[in-house]
Amino acid sequence: MKALIGLLLLVFGHDVSSVIHSLQFFSTASSGLSTFPEYVAVVMVDEVQIEYYDSNTQRIIIKQDWADQANREDPNSLERDTEMRKGNEQFFKAGMGILKKRFNQTGGAHIIQQMNGCEWDDEDGTTEGYQQHGYDGEDFISLDWKTLTWVAPVRQALTTKHRWDHDTAQNQYLKNYYTKECVDWLKKHLAYGKSTLQRTERPRVSLLQRSPSSPVVCHATGFYPNRVVVFWRRNGQELHEQVDPGEVLPNHDGTFQVSVDLDLKAVPQEDWRRYECVVQLRGIEEISTPLDHAHIRTNREGSHILAFILTGVAVLAVVVAAVVGVLLYRKRNDSDKRHKPVGSDTSSENTEGQKLAPEAQPLTTVQS
Numbered sequence: 001m002k003a004l005i006g007l008l009l010l011v012f013g014h015d016v017s018s019v020i021h022s023l024q025f026f027s028t029a030s031s032g033l034s035t036f037p038e039y040v041a042v043v044m045v046d047e048v049q050i051e052y053y054d055s056n057t058q059r060i061i062i063k064q065d066w067a068d069q070a071n072r073e074d075p076n077s078l079e080r081d082t083e084m085r086k087g088n089e090q091f092f093k094a095g096m097g098i099l100k101k102r103f104n105q106t107g108g109a110h111i112i113q114q115m116n117g118c119e120w121d122d123e124d125g126t127t128e129g130y131q132q133h134g135y136d137g138e139d140f141i142s143l144d145w146k147t148l149t150w151v152a153p154v155r156q157a158l159t160t161k162h163r164w165d166h167d168t169a170q171n172q173y174l175k176n177y178y179t180k181e182c183v184d185w186l187k188k189h190l191a192y193g194k195s196t197l198q199r200t201e202r203p204r205v206s207l208l209q210r211s212p213s214s215p216v217v218c219h220a221t222g223f224y225p226n227r228v229v230v231f232w233r234r235n236g237q238e239l240h241e242q243v244d245p246g247e248v249l250p251n252h253d254g255t256f257q258v259s260v261d262l263d264l265k266a267v268p269q270e271d272w273r274r275y276e277c278v279v280q281l282r283g284i285e286e287i288s289t290p291l292d293h294a295h296i297r298t299n300r301e302g303s304h305i306l307a308f309i310l311t312g313v314a315v316l317a318v319v320v321a322a323v324v325g326v327l328l329y330r331k332r333n334d335s336d337k338r339h340k341p342v343g344s345d346t347s348s349e350n351t352e353g354q355k356l357a358p359e360a361q362p363l364t365t366v367q368s
Helices: 002-012 065-073 077-102 155-165 168-192 269-274 305-326
Strands: 020-031 039-045 048-054 060-062 110-121 127-135 138-144 149-151 204-209 216-223 228-234 243-245 256-262 275-281 287-290 296-298
Touching: 020 077, 020 168, 039 077, 039 168, 060 065, 060 077, 065 077, 065 168, 077 110, 110 168, 127 168, 138 155, 138 168, 149 155, 155 168, 204 275, 204 287, 216 228, 216 275, 228 243, 228 256, 256 275, 269 275
Parallel strands: 204 296
Antiparallel strands: 020 039, 020 110, 039 048, 048 060, 110 127, 127 138, 138 149, 204 216, 216 256, 228 275, 243 256, 275 287
């Protein structure tokens, strides 16, 4: 896989000029989790949370000041959207009962999730939409936009697939919604939050190493947006074989961090000078950090700064993983599109045939 990624990068290079913006709606229903709300809805723009709702408070909490502008323009929108969330809460609760029957389950903890939304490339204007559903951390059903048919990876979703496939008018509506109306709302939010969402913050770059035998870590933090490219070069050529790229993770202040490891076990120390860590972020000049012993932060010689940083990263990764696993379950399919769960299944119950569309403020829920 690393070789394939390396080949693709050699062919296409790094592109940090084009930005793909996103408006995403996450819905999660739970059963058997006493410490977690039975229903949670989250709205995000460019992976920045702008709205939160749960079944305990039964009210929408706006997370960004600029995101409240739409409510100020339409004073009734917040009340209307709150009622929509309450309706979806009941919908998901019914869906939980259906899915537990489908999977022959009587007890235990279970999670139903949905992710839907749209993306817009600000350079070429292309748009994408997605509506994906899952149950207990596994893909359940998703809409294929090319064929306007539903993909059911598990047999328990086949009844839903067959019924939804026949609702061609609804499927066409969803495609039009996610690729047009949803994109219009995305652009409005980008305009509302321009100073926040379209800002650029320069990363701070450090070289870290636990011990002389450990990989050298290039750690970039404090940057925004999260679409950053970090890689190692040797004699001006990008490395792929000795490198272990990390995942971009959020910081508590709304910025991001990422680490890329370089394995130097087979590299003589006199050759270290040939290596450099490179950070590329839209709107700033390329940052190059030469591999130099004097610049490496380490646990040696009584220094605890590396342990502090790496422990913080590990703890943050665990927290993020927990949130993603419970609230924002995501899985990428073969075309690198995110998957998301929801369990509005079809059976003989009254909820059969219902589909959720955008769950977000100023958008409407579609239930066929």
